[in-house]
Each structure stands twice: as C-alpha cells, then as structure tokens.
Amino acid sequence: MADSQEKLLFPGCMIGNRIPFIEASARKVFDKLGVKVLDAPFGCCPDPVGFQSTDKESWLALGARNLCIAEEQGKSIVSLCNGCTQTLTAVNQKLKHDAHKKSKVNSMLNSVGKEFKGTIDVYHFVRLLKEEVGINKIKETVTNPLKGLKIACHTGCHYSRPSEIMQYDDPFEPKVLRELVAATGAEVIDYEEEALCCGVGAGNAEEDVGLLVLKRKMDSIVKSGADYIAVICPSCFQQMDGNQRNLQKKFEQEYDIPILYLTEILALAMGYTYDDLNLRRHRVKPKALQNKE
Amino acid sequence: MTFVPNVEFKKKLLDVHLEDKIKYCYQCDRCTSVCPVAEATNNRYNPRTIIMGAMLGLPQLVLGAEDNFKIWGCQVCDTCDEKCPNDIELTEIFNLVKNISVQQGTAPEYYTMQAKTILENGKAIPSQSAIERRRKKYGLPPVPKCNVDEIQNILKQTELDKKLKYKWVEEQ
Numbered sequence: 001m002a003d004s005q006e007k008l009l010f011p012g013c014m015i016g017n018r019i020p021f022i023e024a025s026a027r028k029v030f031d032k033l034g035v036k037v038l039d040a041p042f043g044c045c046p047d048p049v050g051f052q053s054t055d056k057e058s059w060l061a062l063g064a065r066n067l068c069i070a071e072e073q074g075k076s077i078v079s080l081c082n083g084c085t086q087t088l089t090a091v092n093q094k095l096k097h098d099a100h101k102k103s104k105v106n107s108m109l110n111s112v113g114k115e116f117k118g119t120i121d122v123y124h125f126v127r128l129l130k131e132e133v134g135i136n137k138i139k140e141t142v143t144n145p146l147k148g149l150k151i152a153c154h155t156g157c158h159y160s161r162p163s164e165i166m167q168y169d170d171p172f173e174p175k176v177l178r179e180l181v182a183a184t185g186a187e188v189i190d191y192e193e194e195a196l197c198c199g200v201g202a203g204n205a206e207e208d209v210g211l212l213v214l215k216r217k218m219d220s221i222v223k224s225g226a227d228y229i230a231v232i233c234p235s236c237f238q239q240m241d242g243n244q245r246n247l248q249k250k251f252e253q254e255y256d257i258p259i260l261y262l263t264e265i266l267a268l269a270m271g272y273t274y275d276d277l278n279l280r281r282h283r284v285k286p287k288a289l290q291n292k293e
Numbered sequence: 294m295t296f297v298p299n300v301e302f303k304k305k306l307l308d309v310h311l312e313d314k315i316k317y318c319y320q321c322d323r324c325t326s327v328c329p330v331a332e333a334t335n336n337r338y339n340p341r342t343i344i345m346g347a348m349l350g351l352p353q354l355v356l357g358a359e360d361n362f363k364i365w366g367c368q369v370c371d372t373c374d375e376k377c378p379n380d381i382e383l384t385e386i387f388n389l390v391k392n393i394s395v396q397q398g399t400a401p402e403y404y405t406m407q408a409k410t411i412l413e414n415g416k417a418i419p420s421q422s423a424i425e426r427r428r429k430k431y432g433l434p435p436v437p438k439c440n441v442d443e444i445q446n447i448l449k450q451t452e453l454d455k456k457l458k459y460k461w462v463e464e465q
C-alpha cells in the first residue's frame with residue numbers, strides 16, 4: 001500500500017541521540033528528492049533485539065503506542081533504522097492479524113487514551129526511496145557521480161528478515177541497496193558474506209563473540225577489494241565503524257574500511273562534501289573523500 | 294542433570310506457536326549449521342538443542358543454568374527462522390525463553406540495563422545535552438520529547454518493573 005503523502009520520520013534513539021550526523025544526511029537527501037517528513041513525539045521503537053528479548057509483552061505494547069501516535073495523525077512512518085522498522089512492522093502485523101493480542105494491548109493503551117487500529121504503514125527509508133521516489137529520480141539528482149568508489153553493501157538482518165513479516169526485498173540476497181548505491185555511479189562490489197549479520201547482537205551478551213562474527217564479515221569484505229561499506233542500520237554502523245579498532249587490537253590485523261550510511265553516499269553524489277556531512281565524526285574516517293569535489 | 298520433563302514449562306513454550314509448528318522439528322540441525330554465533334563459538338550456543346529442550350520440556354537444556362550464553366547467544370538475526378525447512382519461528386521461542394531468564398534474574402546486564410533505561414526515559418538512548426548542541430550545529434531540530442509518564446503507565450501494566458525487580462524512586 002504505497003501512499004505518497006508526507007510521512008512521520010522515525011529516526012530512532014541511536015541515530016537521534018548518538019549519531020545525529022546520519023539524520024542530518026537523511027534530511028538533506030529527502031529535501032533534494034522532495035520527500036516530506038514531519039517529526040512526532042515517538043518513544044523507543046522498542047529495540048527488537050534488546051527489549052523484545054527482555055519482555056515481549058512490553059515490546060508489543062510500546063510498539064503499538066508508537067503506531068497509535070502515527071495513526072492519530074493519519075500518516076505512515078518512515079524509519080531510518082532496520083531495528084525500528086522491524087519492530088514497528090512486526091507489531092503492526094501481529095496486532096492486525098491477532099484479535100486476542102490486539103484487545104489485550106488495547107486494554108492497556110486505553111488507559112492512556114490510545115487505541116491501535118492498524119491504519120498506517122511502516123517504511124524502511126530504502127523501500128521509500130525505491131518505491132516512492134524511484135531509481136530514475138535519484139539518478140537525476142546526481143551531480144557528483146561517485147565514479148571509482150568501490151562499495152560493498154551490507155543491509156543487515158532486520159531489513160528483510162524474517163521475510164514472512166518484512167515482506168520486502170530478499171532475505172539473503174537483497175537487491176535494493178545495491179541498486180541505490182549503483183545509481184550514484186559507484187561500483188558495487190560482491191563479497192561472499194554479504195548476508196552475514198554484523199555481530200552486534202551477540203556482542204550484547206559477550207563482546208568477544210560479537211567481534212568474531214564481525215571479523216568473518218570484515219575479512220570477506222577486505223578480500224573483495226571494496227574501499228567502503230554501505231549500511232542502512234545504525235546498529236550495524238556502530239558495530240562496523242566502532243569495532244574495527246578493536247578487531248585490529250585483538251587479531252593484530254589491519255582493518256581500515258570506512259562505513260558509509262546510504263544517505264551519506266546519496267548526499268555525496270548530490271554534491272554535499274565531507275565537511276557538509278560531518279564525515280570526520282566517523283571512527284574510521286573516509287579521508288579519501290575529504291578533497292573530492 | 295536430571296531428565297524429568299517439566300510439563301508446565303513445555304506447555305508454555307509450545308503455546309508460543311498457535312499452530313504448534315514446533316512439533317514438526319525433526320532435529321535436522323540446519324538452524325545450528327547456518328547460525329553465525331554457533332559457528333563462532335563451536336556450538337556453545339546451539340539453537341537446535343534449545344528447540345529439543347523445549348519439545349521435551351527440559352528447562353535444564355534450555356535455560357542454560359550453568360552458562361546463560363546458551364540462550365543469550367541468540368542475536369535475533371533471524372537466519373535460522375528463514376532456513377528452517379518446517380517454518381518454525383525459532384526466534385519467537387528463543388524470545389520467550391529469554392523472557393523467562395530475565396524473570397529468573399539470569400539475563401546479561403546489557404539487556405536489563407537497556408530495559409531499565411527505557412523504563413526511566415521512554416528511550417533506549419536518552420537525549421543528552423552535548424548531542425542536542427551537536428544537532429543544532431547540524432541544523433537539526435531538537436529530538437521531540439516523548440511522554441514518559443504514558444510509557445511508564447503502560448510498562449507498569451505489563452509489570453516490567455516487577456519482572457526486572459526495579460525499584461521506583463518512591464520505593465527506595
């Protein structure tokens with residue numbers, strides 16, 4: 001169900017309150033493409049890994065509360081984060097199809113003057129760019145083609161898995177991120193472990209295990225010859241950007257591949273610079289982009 | 294380890310699936326063979342064993358009494374869900390098992406800390422003045438404030454506070 005009206009932006013806790021340069025790049029890209037977004041007083045999505053594992057009932061209720069806020073305004077949600085997208089999509093779907101759960105959640109929401117109806121849709125920004133903006137329109141806004149940039153794509157888990165719930169793109173061979181990166185003129189690089197998780201979730205329980213999963217991913221990307229990694233999830237971004245130094249220490253191997261959010265890649269192609277996008281805020285600094293006009 | 298099935302426990306886990314799909318698990322091990330955490334830990338985390346314990350009603354096999362990583366190794370990457378030939382939503386079962394572990398007080402600190410942060414602030418990562426200043430510099434609007442009272446009201450109804458043994462300020 002595609003609707004081309006303005007959407008409510010769901011940046012998520014991590015982008016909004018920890019790495020806001022990503023939100024800034026997203027808003028720049030949306031402006032250029034004529035995507036209108038409004039802000040809303042959403043709470044935590046909440047986290048499909050952390051909070052759902054802790055208490056599923058609370059996860060469902062808080063997710064439903066966020067959906068109610070959007071329903072009250074009659075607007076669909078566009079999320080900048082895989083985790084938020086998965087939570088909101090899953091809660092929306094579960095409550096739409098399970099009358100028992102819905103009435104249980106609504107009895108809680110009623111006490112704060114809310115009711116879940118199931119009237120809005122949840123978009124990952126990648127889906128919005130593909131379905132509502134379209135690859136052709138994105139190509140038209142490219143003023144600085146990223147020729148010569150070799151980019152490996154990492155969509156992360158919660159963008160298209162579980163496929164039964166997400167119902168978008170392919171759970172193990174996702175294509176849309178590759179298409180969007182290619183639209184900027186950059187070269188998309190294949191690598192063996194493209195479907196592999198970044199490992200951030202395992203790191204929640206034991207940091208070293210998270211690093212082992214990340215190492216397997218990064219080694220495969222190093223082998224592919226890619227110079228950058230495109231991501232669409234802030235948890236993947238933080239795991240891959242923040243932990244390359246830790247991998248280096250632990251395994252005495254060099255890792256120096258900058259992680260770029262898709263919105264940063266698009267903004268670069270639209271003519272924004274390293275400084276405009278505050279790319280120096282990355283842990284692995286994409287220095288080669290500094291003087292690129 | 295005693296192997297006496299716990300019927301209540303079994304029922305609780307089987308009830309996760311309204312369609313009772315878990316019964317169709319024939320222990321083919323595909324979940325474990327595709328699991329990146331099982332691979333990284335030489336099967337110290339093993340999704341197939343959790344499903345076996347759930348089917349047999351053996352909480353000892355499931356709740357990882359001696360090593361909570363046996364359940365908390367699951368990072369909800371949904372790879373096993375996707376590859377299961379019988380469409381069992383393994384992650385749903387693991388979520389329930391982890392929820393039980395939280396109430397038994399055996400969850401890793403990351404999870405309980407995050408839940409307490411949400412209980413107190415309505416967000417997993419609360420707003421900070423340094424970040425708000427940075428947002429302003431980037432030309433971003435302030436992060437809209439969420440209604441924390443409303444969120445706490447809901448979380449008292451789900452009894453998250455009790456499940457976490459959380460003490461509200463007035464109770465301390």
